[in-house]
Amino acid sequence: MNKGFGFLFEMGCGKTLTAIATLGTAYKLEKIEKVLIIAPTSVCSVWPKEFDDYADFKAIVKVLLGDKDKRIKALSDLDSFPFKALKVAVINYESTWREDIFEALYEWDADMIICDESQRIKTHDAEQSKAIHKLGDQARYKLILSGTPVQNNAIDLYSQYRFLDPTIFGTNFYQFRNRYAIMGGFNRHQIVGYRDLDQLIQKEHSIAYRVTKEEALDLPExxxxxxxITLTAKEKNIYNKIKRESFAELDGGGKVTVTTVLTKLLRLQQFTGGFLVADGSEKAELVxxxxxxxxxxxxxxxxxxxxxxxxxxxxxxxxxxxxxxxxxxxxxxxxxxxxxxxxxxxxxxxxxxxxxxxxxxxxxxxxxxxxxxxxxxxxxxxxxxxxxxxxxxxxxxxxxxxxxxxxxxxxxxxxxxxxxxxxxxxxxxxxxxxxxxxxxxxxxxx
Structure with missing residues (x-):
């Protein structure tokens, strides 16, 4: 039986920490050995740090980065890790459905799949949503993490729950939409209202736990x-070149002042924001x-x-x-x-x-x-x-x-x-x- 659950925590309420605690418990109970975490690109590299900070169990975490071959190799390296540990692969949403990557993820056959910021699969017929539904149908356990209130986008709930547990809202989007949405407008193709939202929310919460900032009384103020953000290889080369040149100029024997150092730092900081001011130019170029x-x-x-x-x-x-x-x-x-x-x-x-x-x-x-x-x-x-x-x-x-x-x-x-x-x-x-x-x-x- 496929088991799915949702942590619907508002931003800052600790859904990543709670997810890691859940993984640790399942791992120690020998329910899971391999975990696939699918996350927005900028969140992917946060996960290894969060494991380092919070996990009290042995875990090997790999973010699948780079071109197709590098991502597939990183997945293979996880499989060949020689020591007992929870094996965790982290990948961004946009890559899951790409040719060969999807097949490699399917073959890897994770025991648990986590969709972080699961509203990324709210569109039921998008390629990445359909790919993640297929991966979810195979996995033994599934977890969604999201802080977005479903009351604002009731129809968006369908695709996320299709991944999580198809028995809650079924596997037919149009039946779900006809059940809860009131259609109108041109050719009745627009959602003009909703019906039975109380029942929808009750079903949603039957396999989910909601935490808002107001309820989380133990949170700090x-x-x-x-x-x-991870630089591409090309961007990293440019950044390191600027850094080396800055070091060489400062180390060249002249007087080092606050102004000279801060000016060099400023150029590096501009680059991390995406801009490069070429020598002899005043205009910042987006790179x-x-x-x-x-x-x-x-x-x-x-x-x-x-x-x-x-x-x-x-x-x-x-x-x-x-x-x-x-x-x-x-x-x-x-x-x-x-x-x-x-x-x-x-x-x-x-x-x-x-x-x-x-x-x-x-x-x-x-x-x-x-x-x-x-x-x-x-x-x-x-x-x-x-x-x-x-x-x-x-x-x-x-x-x-x-x-x-x-x-x-x-x-x-x-x-x-x-x-x-x-x-x-x-x-x-x-x-x-x-x-x-x-x-x-x-x-x-x-």
């Missing part, structure tokens, strides 16, 4: 999460969309699907412009404050975000809007990039965490792995101002 794609995943989950408000801080103006273009393309109404926005206009932009239900995102330059304004209409904030000043960073945290805020606050940092992003965040976690320590410790940053 502020929860910090990370989404990790990578890793962070933008990770941010778009969060916006899809949190703003589009869950209908919630979001604050986004970024350090550099090209990042602000790029994010603004993405929001406009998605037709998401947003307010934005950066250096060129007139002081007399800023109050109205903040007020609109605070009071207008249609304005979903507040996008701001951290040096410009990180101080003195109230953004409590949101309880979640994404840091696309940060500055080097702890005081400014600390002030920006307080934009959503202040009087008037009724919810636990969640902060998500976008971190490009193996780069200056990690170093800066560690310094900020120690409440350090990089400018005060940078001259003596500059070698640690390059």
């Amino acid at each position: 502020q929860t910090f999460l990370e989404r990790r 990578s969309k890793g962070k933008l794609n990770a941010l778009e995943e969060i916006i899809d989950d949190y703003v589009v699907d869950a209908g919630k408000k979001l604050v986004i801080f970024a350090r550099f103006r090209p990042e602000i412009d790029l994010i603004g273009q993405m929001l406009a393309k998605k037709k998401i109404k947003y307010g934005s404050i950066y250096g060129d926005v007139k002081l007399e206009d800023r109050g109205g932009i903040v007020k609109d975000f605070q009071t207008n239900a249609d304005t979903k995102v507040f996008l701001a330059q951290i040096d410009t809007a990180g101080l003195g304004i109230t953004l409590t209409a949101a309880d979640t904030c994404v840091y696309y990039s940060v500055n080097f000043n702890y005081a400014a960073y600390s002030q920006s945290l307080a934009r959503i965490h202040r009087i008037g805020q009724k919810n636990i606050c969640t902060y998500i940092h976008l971190i490009t792995e193996g780069t200056v992003d990690e170093t800066i965040l560690k310094a900020l976690a120690k409440k350090e101002d990089l400018a005060k320590t940078i001259v003596d410790e500059w070698r640690n940053y390059f």
